[in-house]
Amino acid sequence: MKQRPLLLAFGAVLILGLVLAGVAGWRRWKQPLGPSLGLATPTQVPASAFPLASSAIPSSPALTLAPTEAPLCGGPATMIILAVGADNRDNTYLYGLADVIRIVRVDFTAPMVTVLSLPRDLWVEIPDISDHYGITDGKLNQAYFYGNPGVGYYDGAGAGPGLLARTLALNFGITPDHYLAVNMQTFVRIVDAVGGIDLVLDAPVDGRPVDDHTEDMGYFPAGPHHFTGDEALRFSRIRKVDNAFHREDRQNQVLCALRKKVLSPSVLGDIPQILAAFQDSVLTDLSLSQMGQLACLAPQVSPENLRMQGLPQEWLTSTRVYDPRLRNTTFVLDVDFQAVRDLAADFLAGTWPVSANGQACE
Numbered sequence: 001m002k003q004r005p006l007l008l009a010f011g012a013v014l015i016l017g018l019v020l021a022g023v024a025g026w027r028r029w030k031q032p033l034g035p036s037l038g039l040a041t042p043t044q045v046p047a048s049a050f051p052l053a054s055s056a057i058p059s060s061p062a063l064t065l066a067p068t069e070a071p072l073c074g075g076p077a078t079m080i081i082l083a084v085g086a087d088n089r090d091n092t093y094l095y096g097l098a099d100v101i102r103i104v105r106v107d108f109t110a111p112m113v114t115v116l117s118l119p120r121d122l123w124v125e126i127p128d129i130s131d132h133y134g135i136t137d138g139k140l141n142q143a144y145f146y147g148n149p150g151v152g153y154y155d156g157a158g159a160g161p162g163l164l165a166r167t168l169a170l171n172f173g174i175t176p177d178h179y180l181a182v183n184m185q186t187f188v189r190i191v192d193a194v195g196g197i198d199l200v201l202d203a204p205v206d207g208r209p210v211d212d213h214t215e216d217m218g219y220f221p222a223g224p225h226h227f228t229g230d231e232a233l234r235f236s237r238i239r240k241v242d243n244a245f246h247r248e249d250r251q252n253q254v255l256c257a258l259r260k261k262v263l264s265p266s267v268l269g270d271i272p273q274i275l276a277a278f279q280d281s282v283l284t285d286l287s288l289s290q291m292g293q294l295a296c297l298a299p300q301v302s303p304e305n306l307r308m309q310g311l312p313q314e315w316l317t318s319t320r321v322y323d324p325r326l327r328n329t330t331f332v333l334d335v336d337f338q339a340v341r342d343l344a345a346d347f348l349a350g351t352w353p354v355s356a357n358g359q360a361c362e
Helices: 009-020 140-147 159-172 184-193 229-237 244-262 265-278 288-300 337-349
Strands: 078-086 098-107 112-118 123-125 137-139 178-183 197-201 223-227 282-284 306-310 317-323 328-334
Touching (some): 078 159, 123 140, 178 184, 184 229, 223 229
Parallel strands (some): 078 178
Antiparallel strands (some): 078 098, 197 223
16 A cells, blocks of 8 residues: 655644744735635634633533633634645645544643544545535545545535545544645655754664565664654655554654754744745645744643544454445445544543643653
């Protein structure tokens, strides 16, 4: 199976905020940079509405907010972002699969950021395209693909991110407020723009080919490393040597290293390069104002309050199903959907993961 790219969602959001918040005119300050998802979400409460009793906050079966003080940085109490790592290598975002899918919960009152990773190979129900093409099911990452303008299967709001968001809502009760999509080329430019990242490997990671169908991602010995953008991407894509869960751990290592670099004083002098790396390279419906809020919050989130978690590995079962589009069976992951819905509800409510269970940056 072809290996796919990394999305370091929160790190990309932080850099976007740092760069763009100070370079745009006021008229564009609160305008979304891309088409909105067009979904009703209960999570955003403006800072001007505080202090509020918990009963005054919009409620949802999957979310209960009870802030005790005004959110920091003029943000909402909570922001839920659908982060997508697209496998296309150009900047058009007309095609591509969502091969990294993460839900980012930003709590402006704690402050805290939690990231839930969802496997791309979950077999799910895909809404809103059966009338045109008869498609009712597919892999989770295909929902993004089918929604892309270049494919033309979906007529609703938000294009690829919009159809993926509706798929998440239908199957797991996850309704994002916003989205951010980053492709491979943009990720490489992000890392290079900040001067690379540093991390230490406790054990060697071998990304050399295991068969004729595997790309050569290189060999990374144990010890300290300074990664360029290309090296960080290759390291983050290694999967065949172990499995997708270990790849997720490696992605989190890179995310933490990128966070540390972005928040370092040395990055301030690199702002012109960072700006060049992002122009017309990211797909998002965040506004410059919201990016400024995220950038403002970033230094106030302690490393232990940046937590990353995936579905428990024991929940997932490898199997194969018939895909009528491919006219063949395809590898998928099976899971108890109700268990995922319950876990997602706890995640959205901010009660999972706790620090003892979720991975945090050091």
